[in-house]
Amino acid sequence: MTPPEGTGSGSAPVGAAAHYRALESLYAAAAINRLFPSRLEITGTGLARILFDIDERVFHAAGAAHGTVYFKMLDDAAFYACNSLVTDRFLLTTQFNLLLTRPLRAGPVIAEGRWVSGRRRVYVGDARLIDQDGEEVARGTGTFMRSQIALAALPGYVRAAQS
Numbered sequence: 001m002t003p004p005e006g007t008g009s010g011s012a013p014v015g016a017a018a019h020y021r022a023l024e025s026l027y028a029a030a031a032i033n034r035l036f037p038s039r040l041e042i043t044g045t046g047l048a049r050i051l052f053d054i055d056e057r058v059f060h061a062a063g064a065a066h067g068t069v070y071f072k073m074l075d076d077a078a079f080y081a082c083n084s085l086v087t088d089r090f091l092l093t094t095q096f097n098l099l100l101t102r103p104l105r106a107g108p109v110i111a112e113g114r115w116v117s118g119r120r121r122v123y124v125g126d127a128r129l130i131d132q133d134g135e136e137v138a139r140g141t142g143t144f145m146r147s148q149i150a151l152a153a154l155p156g157y158v159r160a161a162q163s
Contacts (some may be wrong), residue, residue, distance in 0.1 A: 001121055003152055005141025016045060018159045019087050022151070023080055029156025038078055048080040048114030053108050064103035070129065071098060074140035078125030082144045091123060091147040096142035107132040121146050 006118035020042035025042040027033065050073055060066045075096050083091045113127040128139040151157045 017082075020084060022157045022159045024152055025082060025158055026151070026156040027080065028075070032072070036069070038073070038076075040076070042080060042084050045084055046081050048077050048084065048113040050077050050080075050111040050113075051108070052111070055106050056102055062103075064105055067098070067100065069136045070100055070104065071096070071140070073109070073111040073129060074098065074127040074138060075142060076125035077111035077141045078140065079113070079144055081113035081115045081127070082118070082123035082125040085119065085123065086146060086151075088151060089146045090154060091144040091153055092111075092147045094122075094143045094145045096140055098138065098140045100135040100138045102131070102135065104129065104131060104137050109137075114158075118136070 023042055035045045037050065038050050040107050041049045041051070043049055050092075052073065052118060054065050054069065056063075058065050058069050075093055078096075079091060079093060109132070110130045111127055112130065113125055116124040116126055123144045124141065126139065126141040129137045131137050
């Protein structure tokens, strides 16, 4: 019997699936995510989703999420969507534009990111934030450049086959 695509003869992911799980592990290991508890899911090539909750700890004086949260989650979703196409190097954000359309109140939020273009040195990705009512509250577009930083050298980026 042939194992399902993305797994070896055991349960460890291989190929693209192994890269996606290693990126998810890298995201989870980042110190910044202790300040912004969240979970990354790479859902396919060029696609990423971040699940998180908003509460009053990130509110500005008018009782909604500070723009810092919008930027962080939109940038991360677009970034990881693009880095899902790059298996050897860490990408760096070189530019990011935001459009904030509604206040983000307390509750669960999803950041959906997708790769738009680029396959060599510079990648373009976009992302949107969806609130608990299914409404888009913000969107952003960024450019990301291949760095000299090897993914395999980063703490947290561990492919299952390497474990």
